[in-house]
Amino acid sequence: MKDLKDKTCFLTGAASGIGRSFAFALAKQGMKLFITDIDTEGLEQVKTEIEQEYPEITVYSMKCDVSKLSDFEEAFKEFNSKLGDVDLLINNAGIGVADTLTNIDLEIWKNVLDINLMSIIYSLKVFLPHMLERKSGHIVNVSSGAGIFGSSEPLPYITSKFAVVGLSEGLFSHLKNYDINVSVIVPGYIKTNIFDSGIKNSNYDPKMLKDFGREKLEEVYNSWMENIINSAMSPDVAVRKYIRQIKKDQLYIFDSAFIKDILALKGKTKEYEAFLVNYQEMQAKDMREHFHEHGINIEDYM
Numbered sequence: 001m002k003d004l005k006d007k008t009c010f011l012t013g014a015a016s017g018i019g020r021s022f023a024f025a026l027a028k029q030g031m032k033l034f035i036t037d038i039d040t041e042g043l044e045q046v047k048t049e050i051e052q053e054y055p056e057i058t059v060y061s062m063k064c065d066v067s068k069l070s071d072f073e074e075a076f077k078e079f080n081s082k083l084g085d086v087d088l089l090i091n092n093a094g095i096g097v098a099d100t101l102t103n104i105d106l107e108i109w110k111n112v113l114d115i116n117l118m119s120i121i122y123s124l125k126v127f128l129p130h131m132l133e134r135k136s137g138h139i140v141n142v143s144s145g146a147g148i149f150g151s152s153e154p155l156p157y158i159t160s161k162f163a164v165v166g167l168s169e170g171l172f173s174h175l176k177n178y179d180i181n182v183s184v185i186v187p188g189y190i191k192t193n194i195f196d197s198g199i200k201n202s203n204y205d206p207k208m209l210k211d212f213g214r215e216k217l218e219e220v221y222n223s224w225m226e227n228i229i230n231s232a233m234s235p236d237v238a239v240r241k242y243i244r245q246i247k248k249d250q251l252y253i254f255d256s257a258f259i260k261d262i263l264a265l266k267g268k269t270k271e272y273e274a275f276l277v278n279y280q281e282m283q284a285k286d287m288r289e290h291f292h293e294h295g296i297n298i299e300d301y302m
């Protein structure tokens with residue numbers, strides 16, 4: 001889709017981070033927007049700011065909890081009555097998680113899979129039949145570097161994001177004959193609020209919680225995350241890169257060479273295996289050292 005002007009877009013997770021930057025950047029391109037999020041206050045703020053900056057742009061907003069099919073059904077009806085057919089469907093909403101390997105709560109697995117994966121399946125359930133009928137449209141799913149290589153991130157997050165990559169590849173091959181494009185974005189670290197959501201969605205080891213209290217653990221974890229966030233890319237910069245690649249109808253959309261290189265490394269089995277283990281160990285070592293600096297022997301709780 002080379003020209004986005006006057007085309008329609010349905011976007012999830014638009015109140016913050018990458019979604020928010022997408023909303024502004026697509027308004028700048030002249031798209032008609034339907035932005036959604038579970039955070040209605042943040043969403044309204046984005047809508048108001050876009051209307052101030054781009055008064056000529058049509059922008060509708062609506063609450064849509066992506067973990068609920070019924071919310072997608074309602075949002076689709078509203079979208080359809082306001083804007084008609086969808087040209088660009090961006091499944092962006094997602095959450096992080098910060099659990100350790102040994103403390104994976106089933107509720108957390110379910111929540112992460114519902115929000116990061118089932119959301120896209122629900123979105124397809126309502127939008128895809130209409131795209132197939134029209135034989136047009138572009139679906140963009142936001143995965144992660146954690147959907148390309150399984151190392152260092154918590155297992156539920158890796159699992160959800162690998163599934164998004166697989167789903168996107170499958171859609172890409174199945175939908176080419178219908179003139180429907182599919183892209184999957186695999187971000188590296190982007191400076192957004194996802195790192196806070198990771199902390200909120202996590203349960204610490206019960207013994208560690210008892211010994212140090214949630215406040216202290218969050219403080220230490222937050223300061224560790226801060227180091228990562230400080231070196232992360234701004235979402236505005238990342239989204240400019242994504243839009244350039246969406247316009248080229250690319251399947252994989254990157255913001256950093258690092259993740260591209262890892263994809264290439266996958267063919268070299270032994271090198272790739274060594275990379276996975278070394279990366280995990282390097283991140284775990286950094287985290288251990290950080291917790292030690294704050295008086296916590298994290299390895300006692302693993």
Ligand SMILES: NC(=O)c1ccc[n+]([C@@H]2O[C@H](COP(=O)([O-])OP(=O)(O)OC[C@H]3O[C@@H](n4cnc5c(N)ncnc54)[C@H](O)[C@@H]3O)[C@@H](O)[C@H]2O)c1
Pocket residue numbers: 012013014015016017018019036037038039042064065066067092093094095096115142143144145146186187188189190191192193194195197232
């Ligand atoms: N920031 C990064 O470093 C990074 C890296 C890789 C992938 N990603 C992916 O990018 C996407 C956007 O994340 P972000 O970094 O902008 O984070 P963010 O937390 O800044 O924004 C996520 C948005 O999703 C919304 N959301 C959360 N749960 C929802 C639900 N149930 N229904 C509807 N909306 C919901 C939040 O309210 C928020 O506005 C996610 O899919 C994330 O996994 C981010």
